[in-house]
Amino acid sequence: MQRRPLLAALAALPSLVRAEPVRRPGADLARLQAHLRFLADPLLEGREAGTRGYDLAAAYVASQFAQWGLQPMGDAGSFAQAVPLKTxxxxxxxxxxxxxxxxxxxxxxxxxxxxxxxxxxxxxxxxxxxxxxxxxxxxxxxxxxxxxxxxxxxxxxxxxxxxxxxxxxxxxxxxxxxxxxxxxxxxxxxxxxxxxxxxxxxxxxxxxxxxxxxxxxxxxxxxxxxxxxxxxxxxxxxxxxxxxxxxxxxxxxxxxxxxxxxxxxxxxxxxxxxxxxxxxxxxxxxxxGQARSHNVVGFIEGRHPQLKDEVIVLTAHLDHMGRKGDTVFPGAMDNAMGIAMLLEVARLHAQSPVPLERSVLFVAVTGEEKGFLGSAWFVRHPPVPAASLVANVNIDMPILLHDFKAVVALGAEHSSLGAAAERAAHSLGLQLAPDPAPEQSRFTRSDQYSFVRQGIPAVILGADGASFDEKEDGNALMREFRRLRYHQPGDDLSQPFHWRAVQRFAQLQWALLQQLGVQPERPRWLPGSFFGEQFGPRR
The missing domain is CATH 3.50.30 (Glucose Oxidase; domain 1)
Structure with missing residues (x-):
C-alpha cells in the first residue's frame, strides 16, 4: 500500500481536531499534533536507536530546542550527547x-x-x-x-x-x-x-x-x-x-x-x-557490532542565584522498535506522544514571562527500548555537575484515549515529588489515584529508574481510567491498547486519540515542572522510602 507523503499528512492535520471546548488553555494542541504527526510518520521507520530514522527524529527535536532558545548541552556545543553502543x-x-x-x-x-x-x-x-x-x-x-x-x-x-x-x-x-x-x-x-x-x-x-x-x-x-x-x-x-x-x-x-x-x-x-x-x-x-546513537539535551537556566544550581531533568525516550522487513512500528503513543509533551513543555517554559527559580534540562533519550541505555549513560555523564541533579520527571507512553479525570503518579509516595504532583493535578481539577496495575511493576520499567538507581528522586505520570465522560471506560480503552497495539504496528496515527486529554496531559506536565521549579525546598526522598534507603541521596 502506498504511504501518504508526509507533507500531505501534515496538511491534513487540522481535520483531526475535535470540535469540543478546551477547559484549560496553555498547551498548544496544534503543536502537539504536529510533533506527533512527524515523529510517528513511517518516514522515520520506527526510530530505532542507531538508525537513520532515529537520527531524523533527533534532528527534529534539536531544531525545536534551538527554535525556542534552549542552550545546547551536548557534545562540542551541539544538542547531541553521543552514546557509544555495543550491539x-x-x-x-x-x-x-x-x-x-x-x-x-x-x-x-x-x-x-x-x-x-x-x-x-x-x-x-x-x-x-x-x-x-x-x-x-x-x-x-x-x-x-x-x-x-x-x-x-x-x-x-x-x-x-x-x-x-x-x-x-x-x-x-x-x-x-x-x-x-x-x-x-x-x-x-x-x-x-x-x-x-x-x-x-x-x-x-x-x-x-x-x-x-x-x-x-x-x-x-x-x-x-x-x-x-x-x-x-x-x-x-x-x-x-x-x-x-x-x-x-x-x-x-x-x-x-x-x-x-x-x-x-x-x-x-x-x-x-x-x-x-x-x-x-x-x-x-x-x-x-558497534553503533552510535545520541541523546538530545537542551537547558534553561533558573533565575535564582542559588536555586539555579539545582537542576530538574525532564526526560522522554525518542526511540522505538524500528521496523521488521517492510513492517514499520511507528510508536505513536510509545513514545512520540511523550516527546511531543516534552517539546511543548520546553516551549512553554522558554516563552514564560516568569522564569523558574531552578534550572531545567530537557532530554530526549535514546535506547529506552534496549534497556534504558540513553538515560543510564546520561546520569553517568551529565553535562552539569552530577550533584546538581535533584529530580527527574519522565514522560513515557501516556495512553490518552479517554477524558481522564485522575492521574497515577508512580513513585509519588517515595519523595517530595508526590506532593508537587498532587498540587499540579489539583490545579487542573484532577485527583491522584493509586496504581491500578501494581503487578506490572511499571516504576522500574522506564528511564526514571536510571535516575532512581543513582539516588535521584523521580516520578512518572499516567492517566487513570476514570473519565469526565460517564459513557467512557478508560480502563477498557487502555487495556485494549496494551493488548492490541503496544509494541505493535498498530501504535500509529490512526488511533482514536482524545485530543482534549492530550492537551490536558501536556498542561499537567507543565504544571508539575512549575511546582518543582519554584518550591523553596530541594526535592528529597521521604523518611522510610525504600528507594531512598536502597540507593541513598546523591552526594
Whole structure:
C-alpha cells in the first residue's frame, strides 16, 4: 500500500481536531499534533536507536530546542550527547537448551519452550551447570525474604520464578522482581547463570509468545571506556526464560505440581528450594557490532542565584522498535506522544514571562527500548555537575484515549515529588489515584529508574481510567491498547486519540515542572522510602 507523503499528512492535520471546548488553555494542541504527526510518520521507520530514522527524529527535536532558545548541552556545543553502543544479534543457528538428568537429555523447543537473548560479551557461549531452585530469587530482609539462605548456588544456575511474592508492595516489588536485580543477586551468591520460569501472572504482563516478534532484534548496551558493556554483569554466563508449558519439566524433583507451587507462591506461602537433580546445557552464538546513537539535551537556566544550581531533568525516550522487513512500528503513543509533551513543555517554559527559580534540562533519550541505555549513560555523564541533579520527571507512553479525570503518579509516595504532583493535578481539577496495575511493576520499567538507581528522586505520570465522560471506560480503552497495539504496528496515527486529554496531559506536565521549579525546598526522598534507603541521596 502506498504511504501518504508526509507533507500531505501534515496538511491534513487540522481535520483531526475535535470540535469540543478546551477547559484549560496553555498547551498548544496544534503543536502537539504536529510533533506527533512527524515523529510517528513511517518516514522515520520506527526510530530505532542507531538508525537513520532515529537520527531524523533527533534532528527534529534539536531544531525545536534551538527554535525556542534552549542552550545546547551536548557534545562540542551541539544538542547531541553521543552514546557509544555495543550491539549483538543472535546468529542464524538457533540457540540450544537441554535439560539433563543422569546422562539423559531433553532438548527444549526454541521459542516454544525457551528463549534467550544475544550475548553482548562473547560470540559463543557453551555453558553446562547443575540447576538449583531459588524460589523468586529475592533477598529482601525488610519483608522477611531471603531465597538464598542456606542455598549453595556457587558454579550453578539458579532457577527462579518470574515476578515477586505478594507481600512486597508494588514499587519495592518492581525493584526486587526486576530481572537485572535478580541476576546481580544470583551472581553475588556465586551462580553463573539464571533461568527464569514464566508464571500465569507474568504471562499477563509479558506473554512468552511475544519473544517470537523480537527474535531478530538487535540487543544493545552502552559501552564503557574500557570497551565493556556498561550493563554487563561480570560472571553471568547463561540466562534463559522458560514458558509456562515447559516450566514443570524443571521442577519435578520438588515433589509439588507446578500449578500448586505457583499457587503457593502467589499466596505468599513458603516454597521448597534446593537442588533439582538436573543440569542445563545452553549454547548460543551471537554476532557483535558497534553503533552510535545520541541523546538530545537542551537547558534553561533558573533565575535564582542559588536555586539555579539545582537542576530538574525532564526526560522522554525518542526511540522505538524500528521496523521488521517492510513492517514499520511507528510508536505513536510509545513514545512520540511523550516527546511531543516534552517539546511543548520546553516551549512553554522558554516563552514564560516568569522564569523558574531552578534550572531545567530537557532530554530526549535514546535506547529506552534496549534497556534504558540513553538515560543510564546520561546520569553517568551529565553535562552539569552530577550533584546538581535533584529530580527527574519522565514522560513515557501516556495512553490518552479517554477524558481522564485522575492521574497515577508512580513513585509519588517515595519523595517530595508526590506532593508537587498532587498540587499540579489539583490545579487542573484532577485527583491522584493509586496504581491500578501494581503487578506490572511499571516504576522500574522506564528511564526514571536510571535516575532512581543513582539516588535521584523521580516520578512518572499516567492517566487513570476514570473519565469526565460517564459513557467512557478508560480502563477498557487502555487495556485494549496494551493488548492490541503496544509494541505493535498498530501504535500509529490512526488511533482514536482524545485530543482534549492530550492537551490536558501536556498542561499537567507543565504544571508539575512549575511546582518543582519554584518550591523553596530541594526535592528529597521521604523518611522510610525504600528507594531512598536502597540507593541513598546523591552526594
Amino acid at each position: 549483538a544479534k543472535l546468529a542464524a543457528t538457533a540457540p540450544m537448551l537441554e535439560i539433563c538428568r543422569d546422562g539423559r537429555c531433553e532438548r527444549l523447543a526454541w521459542l516454544d519452550e525457551f528463549s534467550t537473548s544475544p550475548d553482548l560479551s562473547l560470540a559463543r557461549r557453551d555453558v553446562s551447570a547443575p540447576l538449583v531452585f531459588a524460589g523468586y530469587g529475592i533477598h529482601a530482609p525488610s519483608f522477611g525474604l531471603d531465597d538464598y539462605a542456606g542455598l549453595d548456588v556457587k558454579g550453578r544456575i539458579a532457577v527462579v520464578l518470574a515476578g515477586r511474592p505478594p507481600q512486597i508492595p508494588s514499587e519495592e516489588g518492581a525493584h526486587f522482581g526486576n530481572a537485572r536485580t535478580k541476576r546481580e543477586l544470583a551472581v553475588r551468591h556465586g551462580a553463573i547463570g539464571v533461568i527464569t520460569l514464566s508464571t500465569p501472572r507474568s504471562e499477563i504482563v509479558s506473554p512468552f509468545h511475544n519473544n517470537r516478534r523480537f527474535v531478530d532484534n538487535v540487543s544493545m548496551d552502552w559501552q564503557a571506556p574500557d570497551g565493556r558493556g556498561g550493563s554487563d554483569i561480570p560472571g553471568l554466563q547463561a540466562s534463559a526464560l522458560i514458558s509456562v508449558q515447559a516450566a514443570p519439566k524443571l521442577l519435578a524433583a520438588l515433589n509439588r505440581p507446578y500449578t500448586q507451587l505457583v499457587a503457593d507462591a502467589e499466596a505468599g506461602r513458603t516454597l521448597p528450594r534446593g537442588d533439582l537433580g538436573l543440569s542445563a546445557h545452553l549454547v548460543r552464538d551471537s554476532v557483535h
